[in-house]
Amino acid sequence: SAVISQKPSRDICQRGTSLTIQCQVDSQVTMMFWYRQQPGQSLTLIATANQGSEATYESGFVIDKFPISRPNLTFSTLTVSNMSPEDSSIYLCSAGGNSYEQYFGPGTRLTVT
Amino acid sequence: AQSVTQPDIHITVSEGASLELRCNYSYGATPYLFWYVQSPGQGLQLLLKYFSGDTLVQGIKGFEAEFKRSQSSFNLRKPSVHWSDAAEYFCAVGEYGNKLVFGAGTILRVKS
Numbered sequence: 092s093a094v095i096s097q098k099p100s101r102d103i104c105q106r107g108t109s110l111t112i113q114c115q116v117d118s119q120v121t122m123m124f125w126y127r128q129q130p131g132q133s134l135t136l137i138a139t140a141n142q143g144s145e146a147t148y149e150s151g152f153v154i155d156k157f158p159i160s161r162p163n164l165t166f167s168t169l170t171v172s173n174m175s176p177e178d179s180s181i182y183l184c185s186a187g188g189n190s191y192e193q194y195f196g197p198g199t200r201l202t203v204t
Numbered sequence: 205a206q207s208v209t210q211p212d213i214h215i216t217v218s219e220g221a222s223l224e225l226r227c228n229y230s231y232g233a234t235p236y237l238f239w240y241v242q243s244p245g246q247g248l249q250l251l252l253k254y255f256s257g258d259t260l261v262q263g264i265k266g267f268e269a270e271f272k273r274s275q276s277s278f279n280l281r282k283p284s285v286h287w288s289d290a291a292e293y294f295c296a297v298g299e300y301g302n303k304l305v306f307g308a309g310t311i312l313r314v315k316s
Contacts, residue, residue: 095247122302133294134248134306147301183247190255191236191298195248 093118093186095196103202104174111170112199114184119164121188128181140167174203206231206299208307216313217285225280225310227295236298237278243291290314
């Protein structure tokens with residue numbers, strides 16, 4: 092298993108601003124993912140963070156809104172750009188290998204006012 | 205695309221009673237199946253997984269799940285629930301690209 096940390100754990104931001112969330116894994120991993128969990132909802136995959144190349148986004152999510160970086164095998168960032176109140180959610184990072192098994196970080200609770 | 209259905213949004217059980225949380229999936233081949241638990245304000249913790257082999261899998265915290273291909277189900281069970289089991293439980297199925305598709309979740313409340 093992998094231990095995953097995220098920063099910040101929570102934040103309150105004003106609309107129109109951007110927030111970058113960091114995800115650190117304690118070991119090298121093949122796969123890293125970013126999810127959104129809207130209030131009272133399940134998890135929705137935003138994108139797969141690919142090391143050394145552009146992230147692969149799911150339908151309904153675009154790079155301009157959610158730019159993602161993955162400079163190495165243990166670290167990734169997700170930026171939520173030009174935020175609106177609808178972006179208020181928990182954002183979760185996960186890591187895994189080639190077996191579908193994923194381990195999750197504690198999440199970043201974002202409130203946009 | 206794969207999908208996961210958790211028919212029960214909320215379930216309330218008494219402490220010490222048995223528990224079964226339902227999960228149905230849609231997938232053509234043998235699925236990779238998971239159960240995760242999310243305590244309030246926390247991330248997701250993997251309880252157990254099924255890849256192949258024995259259809260009854262054991263997990264952490266005394267949980268088990270049974271894969272039934274004929275019913276496309278992967279129900280989570282625990283013989284005796286503790287108050288600390290109160291949380292939200294998510295069933296998930298693996299999808300192409302090592303991605304996971306999650307069900308809507310079931311919130312478990314435990315009565316003392």
